[in-house]
Amino acid sequence: MKTSNLFKVLMFLTLMSSEAAWATPLKIDTAKSTVSAVFKQIGVGVESRFLKFGAQIDFDAASPDASKASVDIDIASFDLGDPDYNREVLKKEWFNAAQFPKASFVSTKIRGNGPGKLEVSGKLTIKGKTSDVSFPMTVKKEGAVQVFEGNLPIRRLTFNIGEGEWKDTSVVADEVVIRFRVLAKP
Amino acid sequence: MNNDVLETPPRYGLTAILLHWFMALLIGATFALGVVMVDIPGLTPTKLRYFSWHKWLGVTVLALAALRLLWRWWRGVPPAVDMPRWQQQASVIGHALLYVLMFGVPLSGYFYSLAAGVPVVYFGVWPLPVLIEADPALKPALKELHIALVYSMLGIVIVHLLAALKHHFIDRDGVLKRMLP
Secondary structure, three states, X not given: OHHHHHHHHHHHHHHHHHHHXXXXXXXXXXXXXXXXXXXXXXXXXXXXXXXXXXXXXXXXXXXXXXXXXXXXXXXXXXXXXXXXXXXXXOOOOOOOOOOOOEEEEXXXXXXXXXXXXXXXXXXXXXXXXEEEEEEEEEEEEEOOEEEEEEEEEEEHHHHOOOOHHHHOOOOEEEEEEEEEEEEXXX | OHXXXXXXXOXXXXXXXXXXXXXXXHHHXXXXXXXXXXXXXXXXXXXXXXXXXXXXXXXXXXXXXXXXHHHHHHHOOXXXXXXXXXXXXXXXXXHHHHHHHHHHHHHXXXXXXXXXOOOOEEOOOEEOOOOOOOOOXXXXXXXXXXXXXXXXXXXXXXXXXXXXXXXXXXXXXXXXXXXXX
């Protein structure tokens, strides 16, 4: 009897503590979610996807300010639509994927900004360089699925992406937008 | 030597002559740039620049080809110079093929670029119509087509050139002089 009561109390405490620490993380549908880089190359707009990434989002519409998000991107999965170019951008002067195989984003603060709107701040790390970023994100429900969308503008030279002769922004523009659409279920 | 030509046959008009030589220059430059750019290994800023210039030149050739064809329909061409029937027929077929290729080569390149997911932005400023979606399956086929058409054009241009020189230096019938400014 005694042990069973103790067990119940422990169970209760465990559940309470886990509730308090984390709004339940959502399950990310990585097959349907997309993360891409949008940039200009001699005036031509190009959108290229990162095919492999993982994300963790804790979000409760009732208390958006308690949200947390983190994303890990597999740099080697960057797809420019041409196998030669894909190999090229993994080299040292671009992403240096051998030394820095992952890019990551970790939120430091998420603030509700009206219905379906969030203002996200956090730390973005690419090629070993970390920069503070903030960007607007929208969230909407499509059935049971929650869709998070946003555009995060960065400058590639902040992260040394494109060294040497590639610093020339007349060929590849400095401005890059990281565009994402993440689908998640409770 | 040119004095040996007994009489000068009716010439092409100035607009036709200018279009002919300007396009010859552009097509030559586009071809040379194409050959050089695909030989650059890997990926360099120069390579990307050359690809862009090649596309802008190609689009210019396409526009001029359309203008030239319209001009030809409107103004006509000088009557044929006296020559054997087979040569007459060969010249009609050769010129027709050159016109087909003046459209076919840039168009195949344009669609190859679209299939590769890189729309053409003329001079880096004016976005041209995206007529097909990026298509990885179609891309290699259009690449092959573009190359095949380019080298067909090269072959016919060489024959065109040799024929012009033959008319000038061997037949001395004034055919080449009709196209000289």
